[in-house]
Amino acid sequence: MRRKIVAGNWKMNKNREETAQLISELKTAIKKSDAEVIIAPTFVNLAESAGKLKGSFIQVAAQNMHFAESGAYTGEISADMLKSIGVSTVILGHSERRAYFGEDDSLLAKKVDAALKAGMRIIFCFGEELEQRKSGEHFKVVESQLKNALFHLKAASWKHIVLAYEPVWAIGTGETASPEQAQEMHAFIRKTIARTYSDDIAQGVTILYGGSVKPGNAEEIFSKVDVDGGLIGGASLVAADFAAIVAAAR
Numbered sequence: 001m002r003r004k005i006v007a008g009n010w011k012m013n014k015n016r017e018e019t020a021q022l023i024s025e026l027k028t029a030i031k032k033s034d035a036e037v038i039i040a041p042t043f044v045n046l047a048e049s050a051g052k053l054k055g056s057f058i059q060v061a062a063q064n065m066h067f068a069e070s071g072a073y074t075g076e077i078s079a080d081m082l083k084s085i086g087v088s089t090v091i092l093g094h095s096e097r098r099a100y101f102g103e104d105d106s107l108l109a110k111k112v113d114a115a116l117k118a119g120m121r122i123i124f125c126f127g128e129e130l131e132q133r134k135s136g137e138h139f140k141v142v143e144s145q146l147k148n149a150l151f152h153l154k155a156a157s158w159k160h161i162v163l164a165y166e167p168v169w170a171i172g173t174g175e176t177a178s179p180e181q182a183q184e185m186h187a188f189i190r191k192t193i194a195r196t197y198s199d200d201i202a203q204g205v206t207i208l209y210g211g212s213v214k215p216g217n218a219e220e221i222f223s224k225v226d227v228d229g230g231l232i233g234g235a236s237l238v239a240a241d242f243a244a245i246v247a248a249a250r
């Protein structure tokens, strides 16, 4: 049985004070959870957030990292730096990183390898754009994103991978994939992994849905058999909304 995960990706939101405020609200609003709960504040607030959440069941993740161990990469952050502040989960491949920072599958494969080498867990994001769905290419696109960034991995590495299917057309748009569309794609992802690896690995991997998940639609989306929780953007910035989404993940 896969345990659900609800992860809040704060993106480039909340300064230091606001971060502290939201964390304190979350601690009050989420007293218990069947699901694993993760938040991903910005880099500058990660260490302090991890400190504030010490002893809490709410965990902290990074939104990105570089593939190199160290060196002349101005403005970048390594896996070792994250681990040194107690952060051992990283989001990779978010569509905003792909679209605005030119991250492609081959760069992401390097980041995946670096994170695994450092012993980190990865929340790996992927998903098709609107035009690709309209033209019926969405399954092909998703399969190639997985193949290019992840299918070189050894079977044993998959226990460190969480997948997050995020159709780009549903991110921050208010337009959600229907629960049926999410289920259909998640089942396809599992089938693709089973074909490439094994049924065991396919059944074991946690697959989150992301894209305009809100308190009002979370329960129905999470009730689908292959949907194991969500990666939440906008609604993770409001404690009451995030708490309601966490409560919907059973």
Ligand SMILES: O=C[C@H](O)COP(=O)(O)O
Residues within 6 Å of the ligand: 009, 094, 166, 170, 171, 172, 173, 174, 210, 211, 212, 213, 231, 232, 233, 234, 235
């Ligand atoms: O990482 C989260 C996703 O981009 C979803 O964002 P959203 O919930 O604001 O649509």
